[in-house]
Each structure stands twice: as structure tokens, then as C-alpha cells.
Amino acid sequence: MALLCYGLLVAAWIVDLLTPQVFIAAILFNGPIALSSLSLRSRLTTNLVVAAEIGNLVAGYVNGLTAGSHWDGVAIANRLLLAASFVLVGYLSIKTQDYAREAGASAGRMRQIEIEQALREATGRVRGTLNVELVRRAITRESVSLLGASKAMLIVRDAAFGLPLVFSYSSGDGDIAMERRGLSTELASLVTRAAERRGVSRLTGSDLFGRATLESIGATEALVAAIATNGPTDHVLIDSVSGDGTFLNDADTTMRTFAQQAAMALEQAHLFTQLGERNAEIARQKNELADRNDVIRDIVYALAHDLRTPLAAARVTMKQALDGAYGSLPDGYRTILQTALAANEDQRRIVETLLLVARYEAGEASTLRELVNCGELVARVVAELRPVAEVKGIALNEDLSSQALFARGDSHELRRAVANLVANAMDATQRDGQVTVRCSSSGETIVVAVEDDGYGVPEERRDGLFQRFGGGPPGSGTGLGLYIVRQIAEKHGGTVTYAPRTPRGSAFIMTLPQAAE
Numbered sequence: 001m002a003l004l005c006y007g008l009l010v011a012a013w014i015v016d017l018l019t020p021q022v023f024i025a026a027i028l029f030n031g032p033i034a035l036s037s038l039s040l041r042s043r044l045t046t047n048l049v050v051a052a053e054i055g056n057l058v059a060g061y062v063n064g065l066t067a068g069s070h071w072d073g074v075a076i077a078n079r080l081l082l083a084a085s086f087v088l089v090g091y092l093s094i095k096t097q098d099y100a101r102e103a104g105a106s107a108g109r110m111r112q113i114e115i116e117q118a119l120r121e122a123t124g125r126v127r128g129t130l131n132v133e134l135v136r137r138a139i140t141r142e143s144v145s146l147l148g149a150s151k152a153m154l155i156v157r158d159a160a161f162g163l164p165l166v167f168s169y170s171s172g173d174g175d176i177a178m179e180r181r182g183l184s185t186e187l188a189s190l191v192t193r194a195a196e197r198r199g200v201s202r203l204t205g206s207d208l209f210g211r212a213t214l215e216s217i218g219a220t221e222a223l224v225a226a227i228a229t230n231g232p233t234d235h236v237l238i239d240s241v242s243g244d245g246t247f248l249n250d251a252d253t254t255m256r257t258f259a260q261q262a263a264m265a266l267e268q269a270h271l272f273t274q275l276g277e278r279n280a281e282i283a284r285q286k287n288e289l290a291d292r293n294d295v296i297r298d299i300v301y302a303l304a305h306d307l308r309t310p311l312a313a314a315r316v317t318m319k320q321a322l323d324g325a326y327g328s329l330p331d332g333y334r335t336i337l338q339t340a341l342a343a344n345e346d347q348r349r350i351v352e353t354l355l356l357v358a359r360y361e362a363g364e365a366s367t368l369r370e371l372v373n374c375g376e377l378v379a380r381v382v383a384e385l386r387p388v389a390e391v392k393g394i395a396l397n398e399d400l401s402s403q404a405l406f407a408r409g410d411s412h413e414l415r416r417a418v419a420n421l422v423a424n425a426m427d428a429t430q431r432d433g434q435v436t437v438r439c440s441s442s443g444e445t446i447v448v449a450v451e452d453d454g455y456g457v458p459e460e461r462r463d464g465l466f467q468r469f470g471g472g473p474p475g476s477g478t479g480l481g482l483y484i485v486r487q488i489a490e491k492h493g494g495t496v497t498y499a500p501r502t503p504r505g506s507a508f509i510m511t512l513p514q515a516a517e
Contacts, residue, residue, distance in 0.1 A: 001039040005032040005048055013055040021063035021075045026056045026082050030089045037093035040100055049090035053083055119254065122146045123261040130272040137176045139227070139237065139262045140167040147223065147255060148248035149239035155183070155191050157234040164191075186213040190224060195234045200225045200256045218242060223251060225259040229266050237262070307351045315344050342391040345384075349423055349481075352416060356484050357468075366410040366491075371515060374407050374414075374446050375400045378439045381418045385426070393431035396422070399438040405446045408515040409492040417488040417496075420481040421450040421508050428506065429454035445494075446512045453505040457498065465498050485510065 012028035019025045029052035036045040060079045064071035122142040129135060140154040149171070156165040163180040183191065190213050194201065203222040205211040214222060219240030227235035237259060241247060248254070318341045320326065322334060329337070359366075382398045389396035407414065418437070425435045429452045438449045457465065466486040482496075485508075489496045494512040501507050 001036070002041075002044050005036045005039075005044065006051075008032040008035070009048060009051055009055065013059060016055070016059040017062050019063075021060075021067050021072050024060075024075060024078050024082065026052075026059055026079065027085075029055060029082070029086060033086060033089045034093055037096045037100075040097045042094045042097055045090050045093045045097070049086050052086045056083055056086070118146055119257055119261070122258065123265070126262060127265040127268065130269050132266065132269045132273055133178075135262075135265050135269045136167055136235075137178070139235075139265070140169045140176055143237060143239050143255070143258060144169060144171050146258060147239050147251045148241070148246070149223075150241045150243075150245050151217075151219070151239070153217070153238045153240075155187075155234075155236045155238070157191070157195075157236075158232075184216045186216045189213075190238070191234075191236045194224045194226045194236045198226045198228050200252055200259065202252060214240070220245070221247070223247065223255050225255050227259050227263045227266065229263050229270070231270060235262075235266065307347070311344055311348045311351065315341065315348065318344065338387070338391050342388040345388050346423070349419065353420065353480050353484055356413070356416060356487075357480050366413055368410040369408050370411065371406045371517070372409055372411045372414055374405045374448065374512070375439050377411060377415055378418055378437055378448060381415055381422060382437055385419065385422050388423075389426055389435065392426060394426055394429050395432075395434045396426070397434065397436045399436055401440045403441070404517065405439060405441050406515045406517050407446055407492065407512040409512070413488045414492070414512075417485045417510060418448060418450075420485050421448075421510065424481050425450050425452040425454065425506070425508070428452060428456075441514060442511075444514050446514050448510045448512070449507055451501060451505065451507045453501070456500055456504050456506050462498060466496060482508075 222240035
């Protein structure tokens with residue numbers, strides 16, 4: 001363009017030199033200046049204006065010399081007007097170039113906006129599902145309209161030696177074809193190359209490999225992109241045009257961006273699938289654990305029920321013997337029976353505790369709510385356990401409120417809670433020690449406190465006292481007594497806490513809401 005403009009300018013200048021002074025051919029200089037606007041180079045236009053001004057001046061001087069050194073006034077005025085027209089045409093040409101560039105940039109921006117919008121819509125449809133197969137189908141279908149292709153193929157290699165999975169879709173088809181099949185030699189080589197390069201490549205008929213591959217897929221041109229995911233599966237997308245068809249502008253860049261978004265959609269779908277599989281495995285393990293818990297609970301029920309009958313029979317027999325039902329007994333026999341009776345009571349308490357734990361863990365806690373006289377309940381527990389305390393050489397005392405204190409709940413469970421606290425206190429108290437059970441009121445709350453002057457609880461064990469298997473040191477029992485106490489207290493709207501005593505010993509305090517008589 002520059003050579004053409006300069007050539008025309010020189011030709012016009014030669015014509016101007018050869019014409020008479022009154023015939024000013026320099027007007028032709030405006031042609032190259034105006035033509036330079038097509039080049040969109042303002043520097044060229046400026047140089048042409050300067051050259052035209054110089055040419056106009058030289059031509060006017062030469063014409064005057066040719067006319068006998070006579071310069072016509074009208075000719076001079078015309079040349080001045082032409083000089084001004086050169087500047088005007090040059091200015092307009094430069095402004096035209098600016099507007100053209102702005103229009104081009106605006107058109108480019110509009111095209112970019114259209115591409116981005118099409119990408120967003122296509123990506124949205126691809127990511128609109130979390131099913132891997134549906135995502136693959138959407139990638140194949142959306143790439144055709146996005147790139148202006150005639151046909152698309154998504155080739156999935158998910159096994160090292162197995163046949164690849166091929167999704168194919170042609171513009172205008174109703175659905176996407178999916179099949180496992182072998183690939184031609186050319187197509188298999190193309191897929192391998194694309195997977196290794198991890199980019200976008202354009203396939204044309206300019207080389208032997210391109211011609212052979214395009215012929216195998218029935219296309220005139222193709223775009224190939226690897227969709228890079230973190231898994232072992234390779235995804236290669238091939239979009240092609242056939243006949244007189246062509247890809248849309250910026251198809252290479254568009255396909256690169258689309259491949260990146262498609263990779264994210266596939267990763268998201270794979271993660272969702274893995275999450276579903278893990279949830280299914282967790283559910284299966286949970287069901288197995290529940291089944292095992294049911295079996296363990298049933299075993300505990302069976303053992304506890306089977307043990308209760310012989311323990312109760314042995315307890316009745318020993319009490320009858322001590323009461324003289326079978327005649328007088330030597331003192332040695334009486335001591336042995338008393339010890340056996342105390343051990344029987346401990347075993348019976350363990351069986352009851354196991355039954356309660358099994359019921360609470362199975363969500364079968366008692367819903368019975370009746371008025372329970374807490375003072376009478378505490379007195380009954382103390383009376384039941386006093387023989388055991390006497391065998392152990394421990395003084396078991398009671399300190400009850402003079403007024404009747406009522407709580408609403410299951411008397412059997414509340415008796416078990418108090419009995420567990422008293423039994424634990426006796427286990428933690430040495431011979432000749434004392435255990436005192438108090439029952440009093442504090443506002444609208446009933447307070448049952450079991451105090452002893454025994455060994456106490458080490459500070460490092462206090463936080464876990466009321467947890468499962470945290471109620472006592474190794475060898476002291478099942479470790480479930482205090483756990484049961486907490487469960488019973490909380491089910492009845494109360495609490496149970498521990499406090500150390502001075503100079504030694506422990507205090508376990510259970511609170512219950514007080515009910516009106």
C-alpha cells in the first residue's frame with residue numbers, strides 16, 4: 001500500500017511538472033493521500049502530506065521558470081489552496097483511520113463478547129449435570145455449535161488394553177451415538193499424539209498424515225484437543241468440518257478454553273461419583289455395625305435375663321438360711337453366707353446395669369413418669385445395701401429431709417441410679433469408713449448426695465467419670481455404673497456431678513426437678 005501511494009504521488013508530480021503553469025495537476029496529490037487511509041497507518045499519511053507539499057512547491061517553481069521566469073498570481077493562489085487541501089485531506093484520512101481502528105476494535109470486542117457468552121452457555125449446559133456419561137455427551141454436542149463444526153467425536157480411553165469409548169454427534173442429529181469400538185490406525189495415532197501434547201492442534205491436508213487422517217473421518221479440516229483430567233482416563237475431542245464448511249473465527253482459542261472448562265466439569269462429576277460410592281460404602285458399614293450392635297445387645301439381653309433368675313434364687317435361698325429357715329447355723333457358716341450374699345448383690349447389680357445400658361443404647365429408655373417419693377426411695381436403697389456394707393465393715397448412714405420430696409419419673413430407674421452411687425461409694429471406701437446418703441431440697445430441685453471418706457478420684461480421671469467405661473479404675477467393676485447414673489438423671493431432666501471432699505473422699509450429687517405432690 002505504501003509503495004502504491006508513493007508511486008501515484010510521483011506520477012502526479014511528473015504530470016504537474018510537464019503541464020503549463022495555469023493547469024495545476026497537483027490536485028492529483030490528494031488521491032494517494034486519501035488512498036493511504038486504507039492502510040490504517042497515520043505515519044504514512046503524514047509523510048504523503050509532507051511529500052505533496054514539497055512536490056507542489058517544486059512543481060510551481062519549475063512551471064514559473066518554464067514560462068520565462070514568470071509566476072502567474074492566479075496559479076500561485078491555486079497552489080496555496082491546494083497546499084491547504086493536502087492538509088485537510090490528510091487530516092480527514094487520519095481521522096478515518098482512527099475511526100476504522102476503533103470500529104475494528106469494537107467489532108473485535110463484540111466478537112469476543114459473543115464468544116465468551118457462547119462459552120458460558122455451553123459450559124453451563126456441560127456442567128448442568130453430575131453424571132459422568134451425561135457430561136461427556138454434553139461436551140460432544142456443545143462443541144459442534146460452539147465451533148461451527150459439522151461433526152464432533154469424544155474418544156475416551158479408560159482402559160490400557162480395552163476398546164475406547166467413542167461419543168459422536170453430527171450437526172442436526174437428534175441424539176448422540178455412543179459405542180465401544182476400535183479406531184483406525186490414523187485416528188488412533190492422532191488420539192495418542194493429542195493426549196501426549198495436551199493442547200489444541202489444527203489438522204489440515206497440507207501434510208500426508210493430515211490428509212490420511214481427514215480422509216479416514218470424512219472431513220476437510222479438524223480441530224483436536226486433549227481434555228486433561230487428573231484421573232487415568234484420556235479424553236480427546238475432535239471437531240471437524242466437511243465439504244465447504246469452515247470453523248468460526250477464533251475457533252482454536254475457543255476450543256482451548258472449552259477444553260479447560262470441560263475438564264473441570266469432568267473432574268466435578270468424577271468427584272461426585274466417588275463421593276456417592278464412599279457414601280454407599282459408609283452406609284453399608286453403618287448397617288453392618290448396626291447389625292452387630294443388635295447382635296451384641298441381644299446377647300447382653302439374653303445373658304442378663306438368664307443370670308437374673310439363678311442370682312435371685314440364690315439370694316432368696318441364702319437369706320432364708322440366714323433367717324433360720326433350715327435350722328441354726330454355726331457362726332462360720334453365717335459369715336460365709338453373708339459374704340456370698342454380698343457378692344450375689346454385686347453380681348445382681350452388674351446384671352441390672354448391663355440391662356439398663358443395653359436399653360439406653362438401643363433407645364429403649366423407660367417413658368414411665370409417676371410420682372416418686374425420693375426420701376422413701378433413698379431409705380429403701382440404704383436398707384437393701386446395709387447388709388453388704390456391714391460385711392465390708394463400712395458404716396452406711398442416711399440423712400433425709402423431714403418433708404416429703406417428690407420427683408416425677410420411673411422409680412425403678414431412679415432406685416438403680418441411687419444404688420449405683422451408693423455401691424460405688426462403698427467400693428471406694430476402706431474398712432471402718434463411712435458412706436452417707438443425703439436427700440434434701442434446694443428451691444425447686446431435689447438433691448441426692450452420696451458422700452464417702454474413701455480414696456477419692458484422681459484429678460486426671462474426673463473429666464471422664466460419667467462416660468462409658470470411665471466410672472472406675474481398672475479392676476473396679478464394669479465402668480458403666482456412673483454412665484448409667486448420668487443417663488437416668490438426664491432422662492429425668494436432672495444432672496449428676498462430682499466434687500472432692502476435704503481432707504479426703506468424694507461426693508456425687510444427683511439433682512432432679514421437684515414435682516408437686
